[in-house]
Amino acid sequence: MIKFLDLQKVTQLHIDEINEAIQRVINSGWYLQGKEVQTFEEQYAAYIGTQHCIGVGNGLDALRLILRAYIELGIMKEGDEIIVPANTYIASILAISDNHLKPVLVEPDIETLQIDPSKIETAITDKTKAIMIVHLYGRCAYNDSMTDLCKRYGIKLIEDNAQAHGCLHKSKRTGSLGDAAGHSFYPGKNLGALGDAGAVTTNDQALADCIRILGNYGSSQKYVFRYQGFNSRLDEIQAAVLLVKLKHLDNENNTRKAIAKVYLENIHHHNIILPHVDEWDSNVFHIFPILTIQRDNLQQYLSNENIQTLIHYPIPPHKQTCYAVWNGLSFPITEKIHEQELSLPISAVMNKNQASMVAEVINKWG
Numbered sequence: 001m002i003k004f005l006d007l008q009k010v011t012q013l014h015i016d017e018i019n020e021a022i023q024r025v026i027n028s029g030w031y032l033q034g035k036e037v038q039t040f041e042e043q044y045a046a047y048i049g050t051q052h053c054i055g056v057g058n059g060l061d062a063l064r065l066i067l068r069a070y071i072e073l074g075i076m077k078e079g080d081e082i083i084v085p086a087n088t089y090i091a092s093i094l095a096i097s098d099n100h101l102k103p104v105l106v107e108p109d110i111e112t113l114q115i116d117p118s119k120i121e122t123a124i125t126d127k128t129k130a131i132m133i134v135h136l137y138g139r140c141a142y143n144d145s146m147t148d149l150c151k152r153y154g155i156k157l158i159e160d161n162a163q164a165h166g167c168l169h170k171s172k173r174t175g176s177l178g179d180a181a182g183h184s185f186y187p188g189k190n191l192g193a194l195g196d197a198g199a200v201t202t203n204d205q206a207l208a209d210c211i212r213i214l215g216n217y218g219s220s221q222k223y224v225f226r227y228q229g230f231n232s233r234l235d236e237i238q239a240a241v242l243l244v245k246l247k248h249l250d251n252e253n254n255t256r257k258a259i260a261k262v263y264l265e266n267i268h269h270h271n272i273i274l275p276h277v278d279e280w281d282s283n284v285f286h287i288f289p290i291l292t293i294q295r296d297n298l299q300q301y302l303s304n305e306n307i308q309t310l311i312h313y314p315i316p317p318h319k320q321t322c323y324a325v326w327n328g329l330s331f332p333i334t335e336k337i338h339e340q341e342l343s344l345p346i347s348a349v350m351n352k353n354q355a356s357m358v359a360e361v362i363n364k365w366g
């Protein structure tokens with residue numbers, strides 16, 4: 001049986017270090033807003049290449065807090081528009097609508113599966129305040145034209161880096177390419193905690209200060225409240241676990257790349273489109289997405305062969321009940337991806353032999 005992702009094994013990879021880290025926190029008697037979080041924030045900011053990192057409760061909160069902070073700072077207001085890819089995970093969009101901002105959905109490019117840079121400018125109106133790019137499946141969605149575009153229109157560039165920890169654009173990491181980035185450390189992500197966890201990275205001091213206050217009930221000084229805030233904090237145990245896992249992230253991403261290479265070199269099937277990879281540094285393969293018009297048939301076939309796959313994602317955001325007003329809209333490229341995408345097993349605990357086996361089985365698919 002080849003699992004899509006064996007989380008027990010993922011944890012087992014570094015179990016001694018993780019146990020030691022957790023024991024250290026338990027024995028310290030200090031569980032929130034302590035030195036584990038502070039150390040993780042310093043190390044993660046240094047890894048991503050930003051001046052600031054603020055640990056928060058999860059990836060959705062990271063994105064919500066970025067936008068809420070821009071509102072508190074007077075840079076955005078209710079009703080303003082945020083451009084976002086139509087084919088993202090729902091959390092990117094929830095963060096926008098939760099702040100009473102308006103998500104403006106833009107189609108992806110069918111080759112990269114990322115927001116189509118050539119379709120962004122026509123979506124900009126005088127209400128647009130930011131472009132939120134999502135490095136979906138672990139692939140860098142950024143290109144240099146986006147920074148120029150944002151400068152020209154005086155708008156922010158926000159990155160959803162939930163799926164792309166460690167990914168590079170030229171020599172800079174995703175999460176340092178725009179004005180602010182949200183990161184998720186959900187257990188299944190490339191850098192995963194043992195529960196919910198997230199972070200914001202930015203070089204903007206005012207934004208960083210505001211987010212830190214907002215995530216702590218809106219308080220910068222005990223029992224004095226500047227904003228109507230939230231409770232969204234990274235806790236000491238998760239920070240200690242993340243400190244262990246951060247050390248191994250580049251290695252684990254290299255394992256994912258090795259698996260991806262085996263798939264790309266060995267899967268040959270007239271009915272399957274493999275992901276295009278032009279720049280190996282710019283993809284950390286959170287997901288290995290293939291496209292096929294007989295997706296459900298292939299998934300069943302692989303399941304019969306004891307190979308687990310998943311679909312990212314079966315229903316696009318504009319077809320979800322929670323966004324009923326969009327249900328009549330048409331985003332053909334997005335819809336095609338959601339109909340045809342299948343995610344092959346890929347993780348730091350898979351080996352190349354298993355990947356070769358998966359490729360062999362796929363090649364025999366009728």
Ligand SMILES: *Cc1c(COP(=O)(O)O)cnc(C)c1O
Pocket residue numbers: 058059060061088089091092134160162163183184185186196197198
């Ligand atoms: C996982 C994910 C999130 C949300 O992160 P959580 O920690 O689960 O809240 C946001 N955006 C994308 C693209 C994700 O994959």
